[in-house]
Amino acid sequence: MLRYTEKIQETAKRLLQEKRVDAFIGYGKGSVPMMNQPLMVSDPDRVDRLYWDNFCGLNLCNYLTKRTDKVGIVANGCNSRNIVTHIIENQIKRDQLYIVGIPCEGMIDHRAVMRAVKQKEILDIQQNGKTFVVKGADFEETFEKEKFLQSNCAVCIHRNPVIYDELLGDLVEEQTGVSPYQDVEKVEAMDPEKKQGFFTRLISRCIRCYACRNACPLCYCPTCFVDESRPQWVGKSSDPTDTLTFHFLRAYHCAGRCTDCGACERVCPMGISMRQFTKKLNKDCQELFSWEAGLTLDQRPPLDVYRPDDYNDFIK
Amino acid sequence: MTERVYTKEEWIRGLEGLREDYTLFVPVKDGDFHAFMPMNGEKVPDFDFQNTRLSPKSVIYPRSERLFEYILGNADPEANILKESSKDFSPRAIVGIRPCDAQAFQIVRRNFDNPEYRDPWWVRHFESTTLVGLGCNEPCSTCFCTAVGGGPFHEDGLDALVFDLGERYLIKGLTDKGEAFLAKMNGGKPADEAVLKAAEDLTASASQKITSSPPTDPLKGKKINDLFNAPFWEEVAFGCLNCGTCTYLCPTCWCFDVQDEVLGKEGDRIRNWDSCMFPLFTLHGSGHNPRDKKVQRVRQRFMHKLKYYVDKYDNGVQCSGCGRCVRYCPVNIDIRDVCERMNNY
Amino acid sequence: MSDWEAKITTFLCNWCSYGAADLAGVSRFQYPPNFRIIRVPCSARVSPKFVLAAFRHGADGVWVSG
Amino acid sequence: MKGLLEHVGVEPGRLHFSWISSAEATKFVDVANTVAKEVKALGPARYFIKKRAEVA
Numbered sequence: 001m002l003r004y005t006e007k008i009q010e011t012a013k014r015l016l017q018e019k020r021v022d023a024f025i026g027y028g029k030g031s032v033p034m035m036n037q038p039l040m041v042s043d044p045d046r047v048d049r050l051y052w053d054n055f056c057g058l059n060l061c062n063y064l065t066k067r068t069d070k071v072g073i074v075a076n077g078c079n080s081r082n083i084v085t086h087i088i089e090n091q092i093k094r095d096q097l098y099i100v101g102i103p104c105e106g107m108i109d110h111r112a113v114m115r116a117v118k119q120k121e122i123l124d125i126q127q128n129g130k131t132f133v134v135k136g137a138d139f140e141e142t143f144e145k146e147k148f149l150q151s152n153c154a155v156c157i158h159r160n161p162v163i164y165d166e167l168l169g170d171l172v173e174e175q176t177g178v179s180p181y182q183d184v185e186k187v188e189a190m191d192p193e194k195k196q197g198f199f200t201r202l203i204s205r206c207i208r209c210y211a212c213r214n215a216c217p218l219c220y221c222p223t224c225f226v227d228e229s230r231p232q233w234v235g236k237s238s239d240p241t242d243t244l245t246f247h248f249l250r251a252y253h254c255a256g257r258c259t260d261c262g263a264c265e266r267v268c269p270m271g272i273s274m275r276q277f278t279k280k281l282n283k284d285c286q287e288l289f290s291w292e293a294g295l296t297l298d299q300r301p302p303l304d305v306y307r308p309d310d311y312n313d314f315i316k
Numbered sequence: 317m318t319e320r321v322y323t324k325e326e327w328i329r330g331l332e333g334l335r336e337d338y339t340l341f342v343p344v345k346d347g348d349f350h351a352f353m354p355m356n357g358e359k360v361p362d363f364d365f366q367n368t369r370l371s372p373k374s375v376i377y378p379r380s381e382r383l384f385e386y387i388l389g390n391a392d393p394e395a396n397i398l399k400e401s402s403k404d405f406s407p408r409a410i411v412g413i414r415p416c417d418a419q420a421f422q423i424v425r426r427n428f429d430n431p432e433y434r435d436p437w438w439v440r441h442f443e444s445t446t447l448v449g450l451g452c453n454e455p456c457s458t459c460f461c462t463a464v465g466g467g468p469f470h471e472d473g474l475d476a477l478v479f480d481l482g483e484r485y486l487i488k489g490l491t492d493k494g495e496a497f498l499a500k501m502n503g504g505k506p507a508d509e510a511v512l513k514a515a516e517d518l519t520a521s522a523s524q525k526i527t528s529s530p531p532t533d534p535l536k537g538k539k540i541n542d543l544f545n546a547p548f549w550e551e552v553a554f555g556c557l558n559c560g561t562c563t564y565l566c567p568t569c570w571c572f573d574v575q576d577e578v579l580g581k582e583g584d585r586i587r588n589w590d591s592c593m594f595p596l597f598t599l600h601g602s603g604h605n606p607r608d609k610k611v612q613r614v615r616q617r618f619m620h621k622l623k624y625y626v627d628k629y630d631n632g633v634q635c636s637g638c639g640r641c642v643r644y645c646p647v648n649i650d651i652r653d654v655c656e657r658m659n660n661y
Numbered sequence: 662m663s664d665w666e667a668k669i670t671t672f673l674c675n676w677c678s679y680g681a682a683d684l685a686g687v688s689r690f691q692y693p694p695n696f697r698i699i700r701v702p703c704s705a706r707v708s709p710k711f712v713l714a715a716f717r718h719g720a721d722g723v724w725v726s727g
Numbered sequence: 728m729k730g731l732l733e734h735v736g737v738e739p740g741r742l743h744f745s746w747i748s749s750a751e752a753t754k755f756v757d758v759a760n761t762v763a764k765e766v767k768a769l770g771p772a773r774y775f776i777k778k779r780a781e782v783a
Contacts, residue, residue: 030648032458037648038555058647062557111348119348121366121456137454187734195736196774205347207370207379209591211559211646225710227596233710236575236588237380239780244735245713252709252731267646269369269561271348280734316745316758380782577780586780667766680749690756693763712732712742717777722766726745726758 004052004102007168008074011100016044021072021098025060026050033125034110038063054127057107057150059263061217065091073097076104078152078261080161081294082217085257088297091220101164103172106145106153107262108132111271113148117141152262152275155180162295180260181283183276199244205270206243208236212264212274213250218257225249251277256285256301259294318489320504321511327485330501331355331411337500338409338446341375343368352410363412363480366456367638371417371567372410373424376441379564383437383574384585401584403437409446409497416461418447418473420567420636426629427570437587446493449474453518455526458639460652463529465632468522479515486515530655532633535622538658543623544615548657553614555647560591562617562641562649568634571597592616618654669722670715671696674704678726696724703727736774740765 012024028039029051036055040063041047052074060073061082075083083099086092113122117134124135133142155178160171187198210226213219226234226246233249235242251274258278265275285291288311289302302310322330331340332355341352342361349369353359382401389395421442428435429442452459452468461467471477475494479486486507489495563569573590576583590597593614598607607613625634635651642650673679679700685692697720701707704727715723733739743765745758 031650031653032643032648035645035648040554063554115348119366121454123457184734192733192736192738192774195734197736199735207560207564209560209564210594211557211561214557214559215646227594231714233714235577235777235780236573237577237586237780237782238588239380239777239782241717241775241777242780244775245717245777248731248735249709249713255731267557267559267561269565269644269646277731277735280731284730314744316743316761378782380780382780382782579777579779582779584780586782665771667763667771669762669766677749678745678747678755681747681751681755684749684752685755688752690752692756692759695763695766696759713775716737716741716772716775719772719776721769721772722741722743722762724743724745724758724762726743726747726755 004168005050008050008052008100008102009047011166011168012041012047012050012072013044015072015098016042016047020070022069024050024072025063026074027052027056027058027060029053030055033122034108034113052102054106054108054132054145055110057262057266058215059217059261061086062215064097064217065220067092067096070096070098072100074100074102075161075164076102077156077158077160077162078104078259080163081158081259082261084163084294084297085218085259085301088301089257094297098166099161099164101161101167103161103167103169104153104156104159105172106149106156106159107266108145108148109150109153110266113143116143116148150262150266151273152260152265154178156260158259158292158295163297181279184279184283187276187280199276200240202276203243203247203272203274204240206247206272207270208238208243208246209269211267211269212272215263215267216250216254217261217263218254219250221253247274247277250274251281254278255281256289256291256303257293258282259292318487318495318498319507319512320487320498321507322485322487322504323483324485326503328361330503331361332357333502334409334497334500338407338497339404341372341408341410343412352413355411361412363450365412366452366454367414367417367640369640369644370565371420371638371640372413373417373420373567375408375410376421376445377424377438377570379589381437381587382584383587386583388581398585403440405440405444407444407446408441409448411448412450412478413447413474414452414638415449415468415470415474415477416459416466416636416638417567418449419461419466419470420473420638421447422473423568423625423632423634423636424570426631446475446497447473448487448494448497449477451477451479451519451522453480453522455522456639456643457527458642459526459637460528460530460639461637462523462526464532464635464637466637467519468526469519479518481511481514481518484511486511528652530652531659532622532626532635532655534659535633535655536626538623538661540619540623540627543619543658543661546658546661548661549611549615552618552649552654552657553611556593556610556614556649557647558593558595558610558613559646560589560593561644561646563591563593564589565640565644567638567640568621568636573597592620614649618651618658621651622655622658667695667721668697668719669695669724670718670720671698671724672701672704672707672711672726673698674727675700675702677704695722738769740769741772 015021023042027036028049030036034055126133291302340355342355343350344353344359345362350365352372386398428438475491489498571590599605621634743762
């Protein structure tokens with residue numbers, strides 16, 4: 001993964017020098033281990049700040065909406081699918097973009113790493129291909145990357161970018177035989193009361209910081225429903241019903257658009273697994289409309305169009 | 317000043333014995349991280365932690381707090397009156413609070429308890445709370461308390477301070493509140509010279525472990541307008557998601573939003589935490605929003621903490637150096653880095 | 662509990678189901694009294710927010726009909 | 728919508744959709760009966776109702 005850093009820097013430099021793009025969006029190395037910072041570079045001499053490693057789990061498409069200039073952007077599988085969604089939803093034009101595709105082998109879940117070292121402070125991480133070494137004040141441990149993937153990466157079947165102008169490496173082999181919806185099926189099998197308990201517990205820690213909403217590239221509404229006050233749909237206190245309403249509607253607004261990039265879960269300061277909501281919708285879209293978001297520019301998303309053979313069983 | 321030594325078992329037993337006199341908030345392991353929770357016999361306190369994910373500010377300043385309430389109707393003589401909600405101001409103690417978080421209460425106090433304005437709920441909660449600190453033997457690499465006038469064993473703002481000496485705890489009473497807490501607590505032996513010496517060494521070695529210290533003194537001499545118009549804000553703010561993680565995790569952020577919630581014939585006036593990162597924070601009734609751009613909001617947060625507060629209260633920055641925002645910011649906006657930029661501008 | 666009656670928030674399209682309900686009325690058909698009908702200009706006017714708002718306000722059921 | 732509501736634990740019989748022409752008074756009555764019957768069978772709703780905020 002690390003080898004991409006130099007390639008990204010070279011490409012960004014070239015694009016900026018040739019004036020193919022006005023700005024280049026990528027990641028910069030963070031000031032603490034396992035955290036990277038989204039970065040925009042417009043000066044070809046400053047491309048050395050660009051960086052790529054196993055912790056680029058944020059979604060950069062967030063920074064594309066409402067841009068009017070030409071931008072270069074790095075995109076792995078899920079990010080490229082979000083770019084497609086953005087183009088379909090007229091958030092940016094295809095000819096404004098120069099997409100630098102990165103075949104991705106999954107991002108490492110920083111929480112899983114913290115758990116593995118028993119929450120001790122990590123001072124440095126070295127990443128060497130399939131393994132990584134974690135160093136702290138009084139310990140040093142080596143882990144296999146495979147076992148520490150973000151849960152969405154572990155079941156990802158679109159690791160290669162679906163849309164790009166240039167590819168920075170050989171395409172990787174897509175995972176086969178993964179069953180992405182095991183956890184959803186487990187919840188589906190519960191009776192309503194158990195489900196209520198499951199979701200109430202799931203969100204009980206939520207502090208309503210809206211990091212999940214803001215990290216999501218799909219959430220670009222000028223005014224979110226939680227901020228509307230006439231009428232006010234949701235209360236602002238820590239009341240569980242209000243919190244549930246927020247998570248429910250946030251997820252619902254992602255129906256047929258979510259690419260399961262995992263940014264929402266990655267950014268949550270409280271470690272809530274809110275993908276349990278969106279994954280159910282992804283599963284439904286897959287089963288009812290054979291649809292996965294962001295794979296093609298030629299087809300409108302299922303909730304956008306009417307087809308005579310649409311799924312109809314829920315209507316009496 | 318009382319100085320007593322407890323073995324670790326004695327300490328937990330002593331706390332158990334205090335549950336009649338105080339509601340004790342202790343660090344408890346909750347999933348992947350620690351949180352301050354009331355000690356209720358079920359949850360085991362765990363003092364082997366770096367710091368809690370959420371700061372203990374919520375004990376004194378809850379995330380949502382009912383201030384007033386009313387009911388409508390004709391039958392009840394108490395109806396149709398907006399009444400102050402009853403609150404529990406019985407003695408509380410936060411045991412195991414880190415010195416930085418205790419110092420944060422002093423910072424917030426300048427806002428909630430000053431000659432111009434006095435927040436009755438915050439002040440009463442604060443006054444009924446005893447802060448029993450636990451010094452940091454192993455500060456994180458993201459901590460910078462020494463740069464903002466604190467330290468891993470800093471005593472200001474605490475009522476008592478505990479030193480973790482491996483097998484034993486040394487506890488020092490620092491204020492009347494702290495002495496009262498100690499007087500009620502059973503067990504322990506008076507501290508001898510050797511123990512006090514060990515505590516002193518610990519304090520010295522811990523302070524040296526703090527590696528990052530952006531100086532905050534130069535901020536005072538800068539001109540507000542220069543900093544306000546500085547060119548680096550666009551760059552700092554680029555990655556910002558405008559989520560509330562930094563402000564909600566911060567022990568020194570105090571902003572709130574008062575909401576009326578009406579349900580049928582009853583209603584409440586509730587005070588909730590708010591965040592300057594949200595566009596709604598400054599939205600006027602007219603629809604105008606003076607801070608409708610991300611960069612303005614990010615600038616506001618840092619300018620408030622590192623400049624406006626400094627100028628207004630002349631008592632240092634509005635930051636206790638706990639490092640939470642550094643560790644948990646989803647996009648790694650580092651206040652130490654921003655402070656450096658402001659210093660050097 | 663025995664005198665509990667369900668409250669069902671009902672969103673009816675002005676042109677379809679609302680007409681049908683009207684016709685049912687003038688034809689003197691009997692149907693249960695549990696519905697609280699909200700007439701909407703089209704059933705597509707019903708946003709998911711409305712349905713949640715109904716449940717949040719304590720509706721026992723929600724019926725959307727076009 | 729229905730799928731996700733049921734997923735988070737709202738009982739299946741609480742939300743109904745139907746398609747009735749303005750001439751179909753009999754269908755309206757039929758559906759109304761079914762809806763009322765199903766909701767009644769579930770009893771009063773307890774979940775997803777906004778009550779007074781559970782706050783300090």
